[in-house]
Amino acid sequence: MFFQFSGKVALVTGGSSGMGRATAIAYAKEGIKVVVADRNVQGGEETVSLVKANGGEAIFIQCDVSKEDQVENLVKKTIEAYGRLDYAFNNAGIPAPQIEFVDFDAETYDKISDVDLKGYWLCMKYEISQMLSQGGGVIVNTASVVGIRGGRRGAPYVAFKHGVVGLSKSAALEYALQNIRVNCVCPGEIDTAMNPLADAPPGAVEAVPMHRFGTPEDIAPAVLFLCCDGASYITGQNLVVDGGQSCGI
Numbered sequence: 001m002f003f004q005f006s007g008k009v010a011l012v013t014g015g016s017s018g019m020g021r022a023t024a025i026a027y028a029k030e031g032i033k034v035v036v037a038d039r040n041v042q043g044g045e046e047t048v049s050l051v052k053a054n055g056g057e058a059i060f061i062q063c064d065v066s067k068e069d070q071v072e073n074l075v076k077k078t079i080e081a082y083g084r085l086d087y088a089f090n091n092a093g094i095p096a097p098q099i100e101f102v103d104f105d106a107e108t109y110d111k112i113s114d115v116d117l118k119g120y121w122l123c124m125k126y127e128i129s130q131m132l133s134q135g136g137g138v139i140v141n142t143a144s145v146v147g148i149r150g151g152r153r154g155a156p157y158v159a160f161k162h163g164v165v166g167l168s169k170s171a172a173l174e175y176a177l178q179n180i181r182v183n184c185v186c187p188g189e190i191d192t193a194m195n196p197l198a199d200a201p202p203g204a205v206e207a208v209p210m211h212r213f214g215t216p217e218d219i220a221p222a223v224l225f226l227c228c229d230g231a232s233y234i235t236g237q238n239l240v241v242d243g244g245q246s247c248g249i
């Protein structure tokens, strides 16, 4: 039974929208109890309603992942609600302005770093502590195709997504013997609020070998695969979901 998820508990950050919402719904359809976390309350409550409309179970906890006390509280409240934490999908993120390297200022750099790098480290720190205390767990972090190659414009975002890959590999090494697996999903162009297809520049769709942007529902199955027992020998890896775009020109 590779995909036996019933009775498990998952935490999803950035669960108010996009890939986080789609993954929360996908987890719940497999019988997983879901904690939806986000700084956006309205979106988070909508995700919980959608989970329940699909017959699943979920709660929403407001959390800004860049704030240590809020992340600590998130994991504490998850355990109070459901008693354990089997899967964590760390996914909350913000984009960088699409400007040249030399045009970024230090304030913008720090603001993006707080969410897109420190936020991942904080979540992993408290999730891993809980997973150590209960004998294991699985973490999936949303990096990006620009977490494993460069990108023109938005250099700090590119750097922090490489950082997410680095945090994941280090944690995978450190906790391999404690039954904790840590992997990344690396999306390409996905049509979400962060990267709407409607705003795509000319040629962006044709640049994807499949000639379409992905959807949040293209990402959720990759996350569930990395969580499942069938992936029990996979840790410290990047699963690219990009319609073939990173294969070459």
Ligand SMILES: NC(=O)c1ccc[n+]([C@@H]2O[C@H](COP(=O)([O-])OP(=O)(O)OC[C@H]3O[C@@H](n4cnc5c(N)ncnc54)[C@H](O)[C@@H]3O)[C@@H](O)[C@H]2O)c1
Pocket (backbone or CB within 6 Å): 013, 014, 015, 016, 017, 018, 019, 020, 037, 038, 039, 040, 043, 063, 064, 065, 066, 091, 092, 093, 094, 095, 115, 119, 142, 143, 144, 145, 186, 187, 188, 189, 190, 191, 192, 193, 194, 195, 216
């Ligand atoms: N859309 C793409 O093309 C694409 C490609 C590669 C990677 N990503 C990454 O995928 C992840 C999900 O993004 P998405 O495309 O679904 O966008 P989205 O905007 O739909 O979702 C991002 C969510 O993160 C939440 N969030 C932002 N800052 C937060 C904070 N400080 N604390 C808590 N929640 C916060 C937002 O409220 C939102 O609900 C992000 O990490 C993003 O960088 C997106």
